[in-house]
Amino acid sequence: MRVIPIVVLLLMLSTDCGFTAKGVPCGQKQLTFLAYIYKGNAALExxxxxxxxxxxxxxxxxEDYICGGSVISENFVLTAAHCTVxxxxxxxxxxxxxxxxxxxxSFPSEHSKTYEVVEVIRHDSFNINNLKNDIALLRTEEDITFSDYIQPICLWPVEKSDLNSILTSRGTVVGWGVGDEYKLVDILQQAxxxxxxxxxxxxxxxxxxxxLLADDKSNFCAGNQNMTNVCDGxxxxxxxFRLNNAWYIRGIVSAGARTETERRCDPQQFVTFTDIPYYLRWISQHQENVKKRNLLNLGSCGLDFYNITVLENEKSVFLQYPWTAMLEFKKESSPTxxxxxxxxxxxxRFVVTAGHCVDGNFRKLKLNSVRLGEFNLKTNPDNGISYNGESVSTTIQSIEIEKVFEHPQxxxxRYDNNIALVKLKYPADISRPNVKPICLPTLDDYNELYTITGWRRVGRQSHVLSRDTxxxxxxxxxESIYxxxxxxxxxxGNHICGSYHHENVNYxxxxxxxxxxxYVKNADRKNQYFLKGLFSFGFPKCQLNYTDVFTNINKFTKWIASIVNGEDV
Known part of the structure; x- marks a missing residue:
């Protein structure tokens, strides 16, 4: 088994500490003269x-204290993903x-400062069941102002370093978690x-x-088994760890064990830590994309006007998903x-759909146009109530197709790369409330639940836009099922799988x-829908214990952007 170490051989490290975008050196304690860690000791200010x-x-x-974190730049605080769920x-x-x-x-000094958070970025592969990939970034509303009391920590300098070649050592953990009396402490503790x-x-x-331990070694264990340990909070x-002339963060406190009787954290057991080197590229990508969350730079895409606390199934379906489109086909010499x-x-000018929808395999049918703004196939106009209670009447747009871009692979x-782009002959009128584009993500994010919308193939209500969780x-x-x-x-990773939760098979x-x-993402005081996937195929017999397969949009964003940006729109 490979050793899970913490301190890298000095030959593997640069002697210079890193700098933030503000030019402030990371990992530096500015005040060295100033005079929970369970069974730890109090830190100095x-x-x-x-x-x-x-x-x-x-x-x-x-407000309630819930977790710790680490400042890594003027925009970001690093923490555990489970702290944000x-x-x-x-x-x-x-x-x-x-x-x-x-x-x-409980008693902040004049040196402390409070920052609002405008974005939470969880690792897209975070697993709430076993706390793997337990890492998240909090983006602050204002740039963090550094001082003698507020400084950034350096990130561990070697991405996915060979842990077998690193010396095992002791690191320092700090926090306001449960202390000796099994209650949250006020004074910052260290151990x-x-x-x-x-x-x-x-x-x-x-x-x-x-x-808890990940097969890819993206986390590690630490502890003394001597009643000194991290605990709840x-x-x-x-x-x-101090390396040469600076301090570095190597791990994030993730999960510990509990006692069998009182179900409290067990200080005599080891604790798992998310291993920073494994996620350096992920951190860097999100820092670089901080100002561009929407791939195609459409500022008003996917807007959700409901309060973020409203559950998806409590929202009206009418006008809520105005990007959901229908592909229209015709037989030759038939107007139908x-x-x-x-x-x-x-x-x-662009609609994204499944590749097999445009490959010409539908018998005697030719893709002709795209219908936008539809809700009820049996009525035109559609009448309904908007999110703010107003009565609204809408009509559809049917726009002929100029060009089809099928993914080259x-x-x-077989069954892979099932995606295509359809270019419309002229721009859709997105000033209408029933026709709006959805956002495309620049990088993937974690969500527990997603929403699928569209028209079902059969069923009594198949003529009405439907939604499912x-x-x-x-x-x-x-993979085993299919x-x-x-x-x-x-x-x-071009496929993702999802299951639905119906009361009975009739639905x-x-x-x-x-x-x-x-899914809905809250950032910069806006709630916006982002596209996660497209329904690709499902099990032949629709059963409750089977999953549907979706094309993973995040794997195709570069291809989509190259087509859209390369066309004259």
């Missing part, structure tokens, strides 16, 4: 100027406050913990750590239009191909 306190706002106007539901940015320069949690190898950690409590804080596939409007390998399923489980009918899913009818799978 300004000892850990990068350590952050994360609070959750309450409905009554109060409550009862399996991701919390929006405006639920959080970040307090910096804090020493006494030194020893890193242990994978095998030692696993052997200490196999049933526990076999679930220390999650999200960093494990810090047939609607076979769905899609999503991503730009006034469509169906190679989808839960992403483990890809290995999905492997039984000789369908191999993409090895490149289980497949959506048309190309139906969009979407």
């Amino acid at each position: 300004a000892d850990w100027p990068w350590h952050a306190a994360i609070f959750q706002k309450q409905n009554n106007g109060g 409550s009862f399996r539901m991701p919390l929006s940015a405006d639920n959080f406050l970040v307090k910096l320069g804090l020493h006494n949690k 030194r913990l020893s890193v242990v190898d994978y095998a030692t950690c696993l052997k200490s409590k196999p049933e526990h750590f076999s679930k 220390d999650s999200g804080g960093g494990m810090y 239009v047939q609607t076979i596939c769905n899609g999503a409007l991503i730009h006034p 469509f169906n190679t390998p 989808a839960l992403l399923e483990d890809l290995e489980k999905c 492997g039984n009918i000789s369908i191999r899913l993409s090895s490149e 289980c009818f497949h959506f048309m191909s190309g139906a969009p799978l979407q």
